[in-house]
Amino acid sequence: MQNDLMWVTMRDVCRHFGRGLLLLVAFSLTHTASAQQAEPMSPSVVLVLKLVSSTHVKPTTGIVISDDGLVLVPAEFAAGEGEVIVLDGGTDILSNGRPAQVHALTADGDLAVLLAKGLKRPGITLSENVQEIANVKHLEAFPPAEYIAKGAQPLWLPLDIEAGVTPSVSSKTPLPYVSGAIIDDCGYLAGVSLSSGPQSLETTKGPGLLFTDALKPIFEQLQIVVPSSSCVVSAPLE
Numbered sequence: 001m002q003n004d005l006m007w008v009t010m011r012d013v014c015r016h017f018g019r020g021l022l023l024l025v026a027f028s029l030t031h032t033a034s035a036q037q038a039e040p041m042s043p044s045v046v047l048v049l050k051l052v053s054s055t056h057v058k059p060t061t062g063i064v065i066s067d068d069g070l071v072l073v074p075a076e077f078a079a080g081e082g083e084v085i086v087l088d089g090g091t092d093i094l095s096n097g098r099p100a101q102v103h104a105l106t107a108d109g110d111l112a113v114l115l116a117k118g119l120k121r122p123g124i125t126l127s128e129n130v131q132e133i134a135n136v137k138h139l140e141a142f143p144p145a146e147y148i149a150k151g152a153q154p155l156w157l158p159l160d161i162e163a164g165v166t167p168s169v170s171s172k173t174p175l176p177y178v179s180g181a182i183i184d185d186c187g188y189l190a191g192v193s194l195s196s197g198p199q200s201l202e203t204t205k206g207p208g209l210l211f212t213d214a215l216k217p218i219f220e221q222l223q224i225v226v227p228s229s230s231c232v233v234s235a236p237l238e
Contacts, residue, residue, distance in 0.1 A: 041154055044124035044189075045140045045181050048073055048100070048114070049093075050082040059148055060199075061141045061180045062086060062114065063189065065219070065226050069119035070103060074179050076196050078102050078112035086116040104222050110194060110208070113222060124181075126228035127188035130212050131163040135231050137190050141180025144199040155180065161190070167211045174203035182211075186231035189215070 048062040048071065062071040071086055078084065085097040103115035129135055139157040142148065159182065160170035169175055175193055177200040182191035191211040210218075212228070219226045 041140055041156065042124065042181065042183055042187050043121055044187075045183070046071065046119075046121060047087045047142050048077070049085045049087065049097075050077065051085065052082040057145065058082070059142055059145050061178070063181045063192065064119070064121040064123055065113070065224060066123040067121075068123075069098070069100075069116045069121075070123070070224060071100065071114040071116055071119070072192070073112055073114055074194055074196065075105055075109050075112040077179075078105075078114065084114060086114065086119055088116075088119050088121060104224075106218050107221055110210075111192075111218065113224065123226065125186075125188045126212050126215065126226055127184045127186070127190040128212070128228050128230040130184070130190045131161060131167045132231075133161070133163065135233060136185050137161050137182055139175060139180050139193060140183050141176075141178045141193065143178065143201060147201070166213070167191075169206075169209065175207055175209075176201040176203055177205045177207050179207065182209075184231045185233045186229070188229060188231055189226075191215070 044064040046062045046064060048060050050058040052058050058077070060073055060077045062073045064070070065072050084100045085093065086100050087093065088096045088098050098116040098119045100114040100116040102112055104113040137159045139155060139159060141155045143152050143155055155176070155178065157173070159173045159175070162168050162170050177195045178193065179195050179199065180193045181189060182193060184190045189212070191209055192215065194208040194210065
C-alpha cells in the first residue's frame with residue numbers, strides 16, 4: 001500500500017497542491033524553456049521538482065542514466081517530504097511531469113537514483129577521457145528557484161579541467177554552487193557537480209565534484225549499467 005501511494009498522478013498533485021501553484025511553475029518554465037532553446041542542453045539533463053508545500057517548489061538538476069527512467073540527483077534533494085516530479089521536456093507539468101520515487105541510494109549517501117516511470121529521455125554515456133585538454137567540458141545545470149521564477153535560462157558554462165591523478169576544475173573557471181552535470185564535447189558525462197543546502201550562483205563556495213573515475217564504481221555498486229565511450233573531436237579544417 002505504501003509503495004502504491006508513492007505513485008501519485010498529476011491529478012492527485014493538482015488536488016493536493018492546487019492548480020494555481022502548478023500554473024505558476026509552468027509559466028516560469030515557459031520562459032526558461034524559451035531561453036534554453038538557444039543553448040545545446042543534453043536531452044539527458046532534466047529539471048526535477050519537489051513540491052514541498054502549496055507555495056514552495058524546490059528544483060534541482062537530474063541526469064538520466066538509463067533509458068528505463070533512472071535519474072541521478074543529490075540525495076539531500078530526494079530526502080524528506082514532498083512529491084518529486086521529473087519534467088520530461090515541454091513546460092506543461094500536467095502533461096510532461098513524471099512522478100518519481102527513490103530507487104536507490106549510494107553507499108556514501110551523496111547521490112540518489114530516482115525511478116520516473118514513463119520518462120522518455122535517453123540515458124547518458126560516461127566520458128572515458130575526462131582529462132584531455134582538447135576535449136572541451138561545460139556545466140549544464142538549472143539555476144536556483146528564485147532565478148527560474150524570474151525566467152532565467154539554464155546554465156551552460158565552459159570549464160577548464162586540470163589534469164592530474166584526480167581531475168579538477170581550474171580556478172580560472174570556478175563553478176557556481178549548484179548541482180549539475182559536467183558534459184564533454186560529445187555530450188558524454190564527465191562529472192557531477194554537487195551542492196547541499198541552498199544553491200547559489202556565487203563562485204566563492206565550490207560544489208563537490210565527482211568525475212568518471214568516481215562515478216563508475218558508484219554505478220557498479222548500485223548494479224546500474226551506464227555505457228562509456230571516449231570522445232573523439234575532429235580537428236577543424238584549415
